[in-house]
Amino acid sequence: MWIWLEDIAIESNQCDWSYMHMSKISYLLGKYNGDYLLGNPLPTDSFFCRTWMRSWVEICTAYAKPIEEQKVIWDKHLNEFHGMSETWESYFHNRSRVNSLLETLEFLPRVFAHQDVHWDNIFLEQIDEHDSLMAIDWQFASISGVGEELGRMFGYALLKRKIPVNMVEEYKEELFLSYMQGLRAAGWDGNSTFARFGFTVSAALRFIMVIDKLLINLEAGNGISQKEKSSHLLLVSQALLSMADESWSIRSEIKQYFHNIYECCISRHSSAALLTHY
Template sequence: MEMSLETVDEVIIDPAYLQTLLRRVVLSECLLLLSWDCSPLGKIKGESSVYRVACTTLDNQIEQKHTLILKLLKSDSLRDQVDHYHYWKREALIYESAILRQLPFGIRAPICHAVEEHPDDTVWIWLEDIAIEDIQSDEWSFEQMCKISYLLGTYNGAYLTGTPLPAESFLCRNWLRSWVEVCTAYAKPIEKHQVIWDSCLNDCNGTSLIWELYLRNRNRVNSLLDTIEKLPRVFAHQDVHWENIFLAQQDGTASLIAIDWQFASISGVGEELGRMFGYALMKNKIPMSKIEMYKEELFQCYLQGLRDRGWLGDYKLVRFGFIASASLRFILVMDKLVGSLTEDKGINKEKSRHLLLVAQTLLELAEESWELVMGNTARGDDQVLHER
């Protein structure tokens, strides 16, 4: 059968290679590729794109259907350092390594069939198609978040109770610091923020207190980061949200399927949950009237997961990791809020009002984080929190 290269959104698929790959996946040397279709999944981003490749094959005179996921990573000179939180090549290197094949019981990643480096400085990752459409939920209910928080606790807890941490050099070891530095560099200077803030919010009750909290906690960022980096270490996914983490069953018990490992890092206990909570809050997945309930219940679920995995360490370390990592999102949110105020000419639009409430919540979490540091310093206990 004569076949030609097929191009989809500048993706050129070599049918001979695709047939060879399918033969390896299906374990059949006589499989013939008859036809295929390549369709994008989700939004094609500047840094990456994902496709489903649906194939029709003939194997021992039987026509069959197979699907693969193809993820393309695009090189980026701004993200070309292994200590960058979004190092452009990290996900390919993780799939090439044995890391994701050695995850603790209760979480798994898609099977990687191949990783290819192309002359155009892209890297192609061929993955198992796990049909996430069947288990994906945009709703992300409170019940789902509680289950996921518990399973994140059991996952992170494995590394606190004997599972060796991955040692590969391409894993980020100061993920949150790198993220904060990028957000800070991207944000407008504080002086410009204040001009816009004063012009848009000077008549709004309570907003002067938010600005005072913002200035105070901007000065504490490095101290909070220093303390986070002294927490007990775990291997973290660091991008937990409704498009990346899915509830499933493994040997009859609840488990997680995790995709998109580009943010994978060696992080402090609690950071994983803080990232999830802060992102969900910003994206309006947590009702503003129920923030306190979500915060406390998700924390307790995560802590219980750690306990059930056998970790009996001080809960205050977990609390600090969770609260502090969530709170530092205020740097991004305040910049988005100021931008929204400029566009809306004030606080009258829903987006600006939501961002204002989120910013206030995150700044209050930053205050709680600082109280944990200072409280433990005053008592002289918990050496991790003692450093500041």
């Protein structure tokens, strides 16, 4: 076993995770992921996970209360949040979509991903007057879909209040735009819908864990801090469920995209055309 130790002057690196800071990181993540979309060989070592989101979702689902028990807790505390029946219906509906969303995610173009991008692991440093990423803690490193890296960052930052819940849409669009600019700067000219899906679905699937956290907190008591935490978790859940609905719509676009290409290939009697378009 080998361990790499390096003295890093973290204090000299930006780590405030402001709006601008996250935009820069999103751009550089796009450039980093883009290198693998252009042919930079993916790691072949057997210890790298190749279905990271699926394994994470399975663990979250296993630790969560059964959905029947969740419904009992939800109904018990429903009045505290002025009748959130629509939110529960959205949660129940999206739980049934999870496997289909994961299957599509695993079909996306593959990149090498850090998969744990947050303020304690990723830093900006200046090299030759250009921003560069410095990453530590590669425990979750995996072969993942394009956009997945950004979604994981977004969902965690939202949960931990680095992204204000009332500014979800602004952050979502800005960070995705920066990520796409990074992919384009790397030279990737593929379909942005793939990256959009990878981003939205990997952020959205965090709702499985967040809803369970909300229900556990509701059961814990009625203290002021617990009520405030429950309110935050509820708003985060609603934002993530909205992204899950968006992911489902994008998935339909992707299915239609490949259906159209397939029809084109059949009409031309060419299977090679499908691979070229992909």
